[in-house]
Amino acid sequence: MNPFTRRRLLQQGAAAAAAALLASCKSDSATPATSPPTTTGSPSTSSTSSTASSTTSGLPTVPSSTTTSSVPSSTVAPPPASLVDTIPAGAIEDLRARLGGSVLTPEDAAYATSGLTANTRYSGIRPALIAQCRDESDVATCVRWAVENGVQPVGRGGGHSYAGLSTTTGLLIDITALNKVTLDRSSGQAVVGGSAFNSDVLTATINSPFLLPGGTCLSVGTGGLVLGGGIGYNARWAGLTCDHLTASRIVVASGDLLEIDDSKDRDLFWACRGGTGGTFGINTEFTFQLIEVPATVTYFRYDFEGADDAAAVLAEFNRVCATGNSGINPSYMAQATPIGSAGPRGAIACFARGQYVGPASELQDLLAPMLKAATPTKSAVEERPFWDVQANVWASENPTPHAFGDHSRYAKDPVPDDAVAKMIDILAECPQRDDDNNGSIWSLGWVGGDVMNKPGRADTAYVHRGMSTLLRPTPVWAADAAQSVGDELLAWTEQVISVIDAHTPRESYQNFPNRAIKDPQQEYFAENLDRLTEVKTRHDPTNLFRNAQSVAPR
Numbered sequence: 001m002n003p004f005t006r007r008r009l010l011q012q013g014a015a016a017a018a019a020a021l022l023a024s025c026k027s028d029s030a031t032p033a034t035s036p037p038t039t040t041g042s043p044s045t046s047s048t049s050s051t052a053s054s055t056t057s058g059l060p061t062v063p064s065s066t067t068t069s070s071v072p073s074s075t076v077a078p079p080p081a082s083l084v085d086t087i088p089a090g091a092i093e094d095l096r097a098r099l100g101g102s103v104l105t106p107e108d109a110a111y112a113t114s115g116l117t118a119n120t121r122y123s124g125i126r127p128a129l130i131a132q133c134r135d136e137s138d139v140a141t142c143v144r145w146a147v148e149n150g151v152q153p154v155g156r157g158g159g160h161s162y163a164g165l166s167t168t169t170g171l172l173i174d175i176t177a178l179n180k181v182t183l184d185r186s187s188g189q190a191v192v193g194g195s196a197f198n199s200d201v202l203t204a205t206i207n208s209p210f211l212l213p214g215g216t217c218l219s220v221g222t223g224g225l226v227l228g229g230g231i232g233y234n235a236r237w238a239g240l241t242c243d244h245l246t247a248s249r250i251v252v253a254s255g256d257l258l259e260i261d262d263s264k265d266r267d268l269f270w271a272c273r274g275g276t277g278g279t280f281g282i283n284t285e286f287t288f289q290l291i292e293v294p295a296t297v298t299y300f301r302y303d304f305e306g307a308d309d310a311a312a313v314l315a316e317f318n319r320v321c322a323t324g325n326s327g328i329n330p331s332y333m334a335q336a337t338p339i340g341s342a343g344p345r346g347a348i349a350c351f352a353r354g355q356y357v358g359p360a361s362e363l364q365d366l367l368a369p370m371l372k373a374a375t376p377t378k379s380a381v382e383e384r385p386f387w388d389v390q391a392n393v394w395a396s397e398n399p400t401p402h403a404f405g406d407h408s409r410y411a412k413d414p415v416p417d418d419a420v421a422k423m424i425d426i427l428a429e430c431p432q433r434d435d436d437n438n439g440s441i442w443s444l445g446w447v448g449g450d451v452m453n454k455p456g457r458a459d460t461a462y463v464h465r466g467m468s469t470l471l472r473p474t475p476v477w478a479a480d481a482a483q484s485v486g487d488e489l490l491a492w493t494e495q496v497i498s499v500i501d502a503h504t505p506r507e508s509y510q511n512f513p514n515r516a517i518k519d520p521q522q523e524y525f526a527e528n529l530d531r532l533t534e535v536k537t538r539h540d541p542t543n544l545f546r547n548a549q550s551v552a553p554r
Contacts, residue, residue, distance in 0.1 A: 060391040062202045062218075084128045091149045092129065098141050101134035101177065115156060115172045118219075120479035121403045121486070122164025127154075127172035134177055136194075136249065136257060136284035142173045143282070144255035147544065154547065155282035157195035158221025162406055163513035165278055165547040166224075178284055183208060188292070189246075194223045194284040202395060207387050210290035213238035219398040226286060227277040228511035229462040231470070233394045236329040236449040237357050238291045242273035242462055243455065247287040252280070253540040261287075271535040274462025276510045276524070279532075279550040280539055293386045298360045299393060300367070301353035302376040307345040309374035310334040311417075311424040314443060316370035317352050318414040321445035321469040326452070328366060328445070330354035335440035336430035345428045354445070355389055402436070402479055405490050407497050408472040408512040410447065410464050415471070415503045422499045431488040436478040439492050444470040447509075463528045464507050471500055472512065490516070513549055520549040 084106060096103045104111045105128075115130045117123055128151070131142045139155075146153035152170035159166055166172075178193040181204040188210040192201060199218035205211060213234040215225050222241070230241025247261040248269065258281075260269040271280055304313055317332045334350040352370065356363040360381050364371075415423075423441055430439040446452075448468040457465045473496035475489030494516065508517060510524035521529050529551070536543075537553040546552070 060206065060385070060388045062199060062206055062391055062395065087128055087149065087151060091145075095129070095131065095142070095145050098145065099131060099133070099138050101138050102132045104130040104132065115174055116159060116401075117164050117167050118158075118160045118401070119162060119164055119404055120401050121405070122167050123401075123479075125164060125167035125169060127168050128170055130172045130174055132174045132177065136178065136251065139173060139175060139178075139251045139282050139284055140255050140257055142171065143251050143253065143544075146171050147253070147255070152546070153282075153544065155278060155545075157223045157277075158197060158219060160217070160220045160224060161278075161513065162404065162511075163515045163549065165513060165549060173282060175282065175284065183210065183290070185209065188290040190288045190290055192222055192286045192288060194249075194282070194286070196222045198222060198225070199395075202391065205290070206391055209292055211238060211293045211390075212241065212244060212288050212290050214241045216394045216396050217398065218395055223283055223286065224277050225511065226288075227272055227275065227283065229274045229464075229509070230511070231444065231446045231509070233329050233331075233355060233446065234390075235446040236452055237326045239451055240274075240460075240462060241288075242460055244288045244290060245273055245286060246289050248272055248283050249285040250281040250283045253542065253544040257284070267531070267535045268539055271461050271532055273460035274510070274525075274528075275532050275535070275551065276513075278547050279536060279545055281545060294357050295386060296383050297386050297389055298356040298358065298363050298381065298383050299354075299389050300356065300363060300381045301351060301379070302367075302371070303378040304350040304352075304374050305346070305348065305377050306342070307348045307424050307428045310348045310350040310427070311421045312373040313350060313352060313370055314424065314441075315414070315417045315420045316373045317443055317445070318411065318420070318469055320366060320370060321443065321448050322414050323366075324448075324450045324453075325366065326449035327357040328354060328363065328449075329356070330445040332443040332445075333440055334424065334427055336427055336433035336438050338434055347433065348424070348428060359383065402476055403481070403486055404474065404476045405486070405493055405514060405516070406472050406474045406512050407493050407514045407516065408470050408509045409497060409500050409504045410467040410507045410509070411469050411471055411500075411504045412467050413503075414468070415500065419499055419503055423496055426492065426495050426499065430492055432475075432477065432485055436476075437481055437485050437489070438476060439489055440474045440476075441496060442470075442472040442474055444472065446470070457526070458528060458531075461525065461528055461532060462510075463526045464509070467507075470509055471504070473497065515548055517549075521551055524549075525551070 104114055133139050143153055153173050154168035155173045156166040157175055175195045179196045179200050180193045181196050181200045183190045183204045185208050198215050198220050201212055201222055214230055215232045226241040226245055249259055251257050258265055331354055332352045334348055337347045337349050339347045360383055427441055432438055447470045453465045457463045473493045475493050477485045477489055506523055508523040517523055525532055532551045536551045541553050543553055
């Protein structure tokens, strides 16, 4: 694997996709898997991750994650020439002279493979300039330059915003170099760069006594994760990612670098725990207090087939999620698959999976009503070392670039059985159902339980406490699919939401943003919106940092 790092492999995958796309553009004018072990963090008192380290024999390691698939030419375009032309050449040279890093324009060869977004629906939104920052001083310089020259800046770390909210036609401030992770293995304190990936954090913490609860996709940035809350397969017992944040460094609209915590700029620190990125500034560093891990967990997965079983299992699964039990961290998914001899209702593949912090016997008692409702076609229940499950089950590859349009909705109480049945009926009628273009329905039980709901709704900017699960219809389609394919799947998604609507509070997870939501700030922030608006007004009164769904100043 040397001298390549996991991060470089992820970036190479995106670059290969864009290079293929660019070649195509010139000629035409118009399930998570694990890979062989690679590296672990050092067993020393303090470990640092920004490059690959040596493997520790006999212990689980972070899987590598590569993608070399291409995306079609129709999804990437240079910025409008008129926009690029509005920035004087002298201003661009001035930025180059002031930065320690690089500045890319559409004329630079590296531009086409830089600053790409994960959702190909938004790949056509391209920046006039890309500033590849070397350090946080470069970030501050970029912000000041943007103000001086009247160019909108947008910060970008992992680039995984579901709604393409880290895209811009202005100045893209690329902070991917700020990826260092340092863990003090005696105290459990971790200092994480503003653009460290989940893979960087996992490399620094794996086989240690401590965990930062977070996401599973290795190429997602920890910054975006924590700023919007941060859910995953450990959230129910360990809390949100933002619940472990103790301090941050952030460049605000004035270009000043602030150190914030519960005693310094307390309101801004509060906003950075659920108020999302791209609104209040660009966070360059985070400090977390990690949680001690259990020695073992019980991994489970049950597979089912057909619409009737999918509905029966989902109804009981949601009731499991509504218990206060924090030990179980479950997810459910039912997907429309190619139609066979059993017809569209038979072509539904379903699973319930997760981990339980406790013995298998307790887990099976908890899941007994679900397993009585339907008979699994396959099952697995295994007590396994904690880090083995995190590295070899939950950690997932960067997927092939594709389009998606998830719409999430929190549920406080279990959705009634008749509504669940209607959701699965709509799934059976999904207009697209092959490997590349399909719809699925998820229930993410990560968001409930006594630990998750111990903080009050206003204690952090993440307001969605007191919930039991997060329901999410998920449409995906190939980047080169016809426009009608995406349109059909998006319409299908809203059909599912219309069934959920009457039985759930209108609250949506801000880290699964969707531009179709009519009142996004209210769904993302609810009663915390007023305080977020006050923080925005204080620190960014001219709305320098903005996107299609950001909080605006008064």
